[in-house]
Amino acid sequence: MLNIVILAAGQGKRMQSDLPKVLHPIAGQPMISHVVATSRQLQPDRIVVVVGHGAAQVKAVLDPEDNLSFVTQAQQLGTGHAVQQALPHLVQTEGSTTIVLYGDVPLVQAQTLVRLREATPSGGLAILTEQLENPQGYGRILRNDQDAIVGIVEEKDATPEQQRITEVNTGLMAVDSRNLQRWLAAISNQNAQNEYYLTDIIALAAADGVAVQATQPQAPWETLGVNSRRQQATLERLWQREQGYRLMDQGVTLADPERLDIRGNLRCGTDVFIDVGCVFEGDVTLGDGVVIGPHCLMRDAQILSGAHIKAFSHIEGAVVGEQASIGPYARLRPGTQLAPSVHIGNFVEVKNSAIGQASKANHLAYIGDAAIGKRVNIGAGTITCNYDGANKHQTIIEDDVFIGSDSQLVAPVTIEQGATIGAGTTLTKNAPQGRLTLSRSEQKTIFGWTRPKRP
Secondary structure, rough: EEEEEEEOOOOOOOOOOOOOOOOOEOOOEEHHHHHHHHHHOOOOOEEEEEEEEEEHHHHHHOOOOOEEEEEEOOOEEEOHHHHHHHHHHHHOOOOEEEEEEEEEOOOOOHHHHHHHHHHHOOOEEEEEHHHHHHHOOEEEEEEOOOOEEEEEEEHHHHOOOHHOOOOEEEEEEEEEEHHHHHHHOOOOOOOOOOOOOHHHHHHHHHHHHOEEEEOOOOHHHHHHHOOOHHHHHHHHHHHHHHHHHHHHHHHOOOOOOOOOOEEEEEEOOOOOOOOOOOOEEEEEEEEEEEOOOOOOOOOOOOOOOOOEEOOOEEOOEEEEEEEOEEEOOOOOOOOOEEOOOEEOOOOOOEEEOOEOOEEEEEEEEEEEEEEEEEOOOOOOOEEEEEEEOEEEOOOOOOOOOOOEEEEEEEOOEEEOOOOOOOOOOOOOOOEEEOOOOOOOOOOOOOOOOOOOOOO
16 A cells, blocks of 8 residues: 655745645646656555645645545644644554655656655665755765664754764655654754754654665756745756757757756657757657747647647647648647648638548738638738627638738638639628639729828
């Protein structure tokens, strides 16, 4: 049986924020959401979240389907006191293990937690440690002459000799659940902070002759915590770089893995190229041979094989077909479905519209609530007038239509196959198949008129 306790009660004063510390984001998700998601991968029997400052906000963010238990630490009396609040919710049968995690240590990986659990001796505990050249700020691991762990001393309580120890405590541990309850009952707050330290159970275990094992994370960044905006930014870049390296190992070419932001799930086919400054949010899929130009934003989008997304394009809730060309400076909004070989050019916005194969809108157009066929040309400055102030209406443009520049298509309206719409037309009625339709006011020249001059 496995319990996981996530400590998330702290305020995080150094963040200088009204938002609880564990709700500050890394890669677009609250830090505690990362910890819960990783915990879920271990399929534990219980996940208990210890909340305090901003408890209602923390509960509101977490998915109720995760079947979490919440307990409140009303007073911040230390990590040992926090875990004590969770004890009534833990499975404490023989052989059960409790892993203690932190809501502000968001990047720990499931493989490391599996290793930590497997290192836990029967009836004993395992701790995650690291060797640091500069251990300042960390609790030090105390070992005896036989190299066995006998305790952890917090830096403020450490002697000068102990402060020179480079093996440090990361705070993450796995403990036999029944002994955890017994040891927590025995700790005191006689220390520099007047707090109940969870780490004091290490010395109690050693005094009982119970084995204490140490293991290390797969990567040193996994155990880094966030106590300030600077540390948050540091973890953000570390994690983004790691995601970039993973993509490169899968065959993706990144112009610069230091200038990439993935705030969700990004799946890539073979021979994908991503230029600098791109942001991916939600669920994004890039097919084989897709090229993403610099400084693009994609959210919940599907880009099919061979498509080229040019610089500064914004794609949200859209599907882009094979070999399509988008941008630069294009915007595709939710509900957009582009068939293969569609061209959407600079300063063109498309919303809730389906556009057929080989159709194009290359300049300065707005297409909303439209169904557009194949091989359609939409001239510069064309807009679909789809909103009457209360309701949205559809524009239907059939195959092989040519729409001249600066046209206004007032929906609901249908332009039949092969029709041509003259430049500057305001179309309010259906345009018949294969004919030229246009609306023009009479052009006049006023003789004798002079341009006004400044006095």
